[in-house]
Amino acid sequence: MTIVFKELDKEKFNRNVIVNLDLEDLYEGCYTNFKSVLIEIITKIISEIVEKDGWDLQYFEKDEAEKLFNAFIENSKIIVRLNKK
Numbered sequence: 001m002t003i004v005f006k007e008l009d010k011e012k013f014n015r016n017v018i019v020n021l022d023l024e025d026l027y028e029g030c031y032t033n034f035k036s037v038l039i040e041i042i043t044k045i046i047s048e049i050v051e052k053d054g055w056d057l058q059y060f061e062k063d064e065a066e067k068l069f070n071a072f073i074e075n076s077k078i079i080v081r082l083n084k085k
Contacts, residue, residue, distance in 0.1 A: 016041045039065045055082040
């Protein structure tokens, strides 16, 4: 399955980033980690997309999350593991 982020709803993505940054700022005492927020949102988006086709996304390990972030920033590809529901 290929997921192209530039075809996603940019407004929804931007809203998610803003809301998550605000929440993280609130809970972490004015410390916001943009990278972790972005990884969380990207993972959620991928999960929503693959679930429509009857798959479950295997969650990312720490080193895989770093690869996911880099793939997003560099506009490259990442392979994800899926489980059939």
